[in-house]
Amino acid sequence: MSAFKPALFEFAVRADAAWDRWSRRVRRRLGVAQPLRILPYRGYGTPERALIRGRVLEDRHVKPSHLRRTLVGSAIASYKRYATREIAGAHVAVRWGGKRWEGTTDEEGFLELWVPPPESVVPGWNPVEVELLSPEPEGVAAVTAPVLVAGARAAFGVISDIDDTVIATGVTNPLKRAWALFLTEHRTRLPFEGVDAFYTALRDGPEGGADNPIFYVSSSPWNLYEHLDEFMALHRIPAGPLLLRDWGLSRHGFAPGGGHSHKLDKIRGVLGTFERLPFILIGDSGQEDAEHYRTIVREFPGRIRCVYIRNVPSRTGRARELSRIEADVRAAGSELVAVDDTVTAARHAAGRGWIRWEEVPRVEAHQREDAEARTVVDGLGREGS
Template identity: 35%
Template sequence: MMILPSPRAVYRGLRKMLRFLARPARRAGSRGGPVIQTYRGYGSRDEVFLMGRVFRQPGLGLKLGEGPLDDLVNIARRTARWGIRDARVAVTVGDARASVTTDRDGYFSVQLPIEEPLPDGAFWQQARLELLPASEKSDAPSGERSVAATAEIYIPPREVDLAVVSDIDDTVIYTGVASKLTMMYQLFIAKARHRTAFPGVSAFYRALFHGESGERRRPMLYVSRGPWSIYDVLVEFFRLNHIPHGPVLFLREWGVTLQRPLPIRAKDHKAMLIERMLSLYQQLPFVLIGDSGQHDPEVYADLVARYPGRIHTIYIRHVHQGEDRDQAIQALADRVAQSGCQMILAKDSLEMAQHAFQNGLIAERGLQEVRADCRRRGS
């Protein structure tokens, strides 16, 4: 039986939601003009990868103080943001520097070689970004105030032994909750964060992050079929659920906007992103985690064939119905086994954790935490 929140809880939750939604516009300041929005990056000691977007944001022009009205105005400013095409952005990490140009929607990505060693012991490095003057033929802004931003980039320790790539939809989060409104209701009003994530998933991912020794700090990389517009919500979801955070790499920007009235197809983008990670972490074996509802088993099996010896284990969460799909996944498991990779079709996080512990991927303490969380949640 679903218990509805009290009016007081709804009010407090709505206030938190408003502050959360207003935060990006408020951080950018009250003045109008271009804004650089960054997403977490990832890298190695040799190169780093980073994505972001350049917006034009309307000014505030009012002094409303902190309160619901100010939140609503900043939410309106955030909604009215407009991606700037052909903007030039300089990206600096340590002594390495490169400049990139935004696409038609204001997005940019940079793959930056690192020649001078980055500081050891600092797993999160900071990138500095600056908007450069526009070229003559560019639609980007020129003659405006200096615009800068910073971004976090995860660099795993030298002794790391494994990298993990996980799907999000139907793998970490239940079907249907990866929508902005539903997730915000769960996070801020219903206080039902535990009903958003699968039982045991946060404990299992923490166990994978720390490894058998408890000190591995493995790179955790996440991909999703969702749009960039839910990035902030997912980051908050990961934080509140104590899931090891890493870059959240979305496959597409499919939301209908004035700039792009038709959705974009995302065929093969997941494989492309994983291939980029395999290239970046050339010395590391990978664990891939997905679900049986879409094409994860097929995509992952194809990667095993094209990158022999690189995929250590594949975990597939059982979310489908029908024996035909069971047989199809078993056939894929038999195929990848010939390359020394195991594909495990698991009914829950505990089954994944038990296999991971038996194969030396996680510590016993991690397994016990997964078991306790599943027992507490009735799984």
């Protein structure tokens, strides 16, 4: 029985990909097939090896965010994000600093290509050109996929959850989560107070200008990539690779479902890539972040400087569980700090020498500003209800 389920999922994935290919051929003959597009994702790596990522899809022509001004418009845009048609087996070319490689997308249209960067690579963000070779390359514009390369000045890395850590989504409440995922825009959603200033301080490090890499891990689907990227840019949250989850059928099963263990694999991949860097992990108490981070602390001894867990409304008994996890993390050689707000985390980080003390007042100021903005938005929401 244990071997039957993987074989079943493998068959289902192949059948689904075959159906998509047949469907597109039919729609092309009928003249109703949408043109293709390349959606670039933020990659990451070192001067020795780097990951270039993207996805080839049919272009659903989602209306630009500044033109979506109603709940209906947001719902239509959300539907188009989720109702994607992926292009399996697409052949792409990648160009970076005079070097060229080729890659092929998987059954869900994803491209993941590890390459040795050119000698001219510099720390920070590097533009990489991705071009479609087949199928149907005519009229498909090449795109730029940013790749974050950690340099010698990086003192540590940061891995942060997104849901209820950066953005208030109410993920423990199914109705709130559905609203957050399907019916809200990046312009109306708000970050947790002070997150932008705190993460900027972590990126800059204790001396300033360190350019410490920041990664964002979430159980949200890849379909929300552009939504989340726009949100972070709007709220001045430092850019970083987004490590999301493929919703739907895959060789591993059907998602969402089965918990959040996929985050562990993504975190292991990051730590394995940046072998010399220690890391700070940030999450919340509502899901399984603390449990996953405890596992990482144990698997990578000496690599995790601290685990910050934001306290959010949780089930009964969660505080006792966190207390036990805190003791386990301490026994493994790191520390877990549960905080009620961003300023508390910033003060602790400054005390440990990970950010500059002069950044703490800036975090306090941003926390006040964000709290005032949330009060205004909440008041408008009550008036409109």
